[in-house]
Amino acid sequence: MNGVCENQVALEWTRAVDSREAFEAFVKTHMRQAYAVALGLVGNHEDALELSQEAFARAYQHRGTLNAHGKFFPWFYQILRNLCFSHLRKRQVRQAESLDADPECPIQVQARDGSDPEALAEQNETTARLWRAIGRLDEKHREVIILRHFQNLSYDQMAQLLFCNKGTVTSRLYYARQRLKELLDDEKGGQGV
């Protein structure tokens, strides 16, 4: 997505199936976005890398199921999200780890307030709190938060990826943000966001 016209993407994909070089170029164009989505959904770097790479490999293996005029990114996104959600379910079954058990918080404040150690510590605490809260959202709510806030997708783009209408995106975002607000309040002991 990100401003790339769907026709261009389809053309790119058609070229990609023809040669290794074209597929390589294609992967290199989309790898950062695929990784970022996976990171948002599963919560840690190693799993996000593994899952996004696996999604590309599966997309290549199943390229026959994408028709010539198909939209690539929504199709690829379905493979990626299914892999991520299935990974999360397995992880829940194993109960060996959870999002908030991940020692490394994969989000950071964009512009840090100087070098004041106290302010820095507070910023780190806030981002960690936010990440823990996002990790406690259910899959569908976490997904819309990630797509909107970390991928900056428009409602139309989100609706296309999630195979739903804009109204569903809006209401899912409403409940996701409401739940996120509650979770942040809980984390802070009811002192507000």
Place this chain on the structure above:
Amino acid sequence: MTCREYRDLMMAFLDQELDGPQRKAFEDHIAGCRGCAEELAQFQQLKTLTDRVTLTEPEDRIWQQYWDNVYNRIERGLGWMLFSIAAILLILYGGFKAIETIVTDPAVGLFLKITLLALIAGVGVLFVSVARERLYFWKRERYKDVRR
């Protein structure tokens, strides 16, 4: 419009997805409705927080190796597929040869031969039964075409 209906517009307002007239209507409502204004302020506070953070990027070397890893996976997938097909064919062939040897060997007793054939027949019947059951349920699965 009711507060509930305006609430549906709240997210689109926050994310600047409303067109001019919708935005104006929403702002007019907020100006006169304390409940919705308070809720909007809370969401705005949350949005300010989420807008300030971004996902951290891995080191450059990760991106340099990324394609190689994808390519290795594709190659390995093909390797595993060939290996699995060959292994299944070899097991089937070996099994068939082993059974043939036992059944045609005059030194092996009739009891063992009959037991072995009964075992093979049993496995065959079980396989067909499970496959038929799966097929039956798959054909009657109402939601099989629903995208999850």
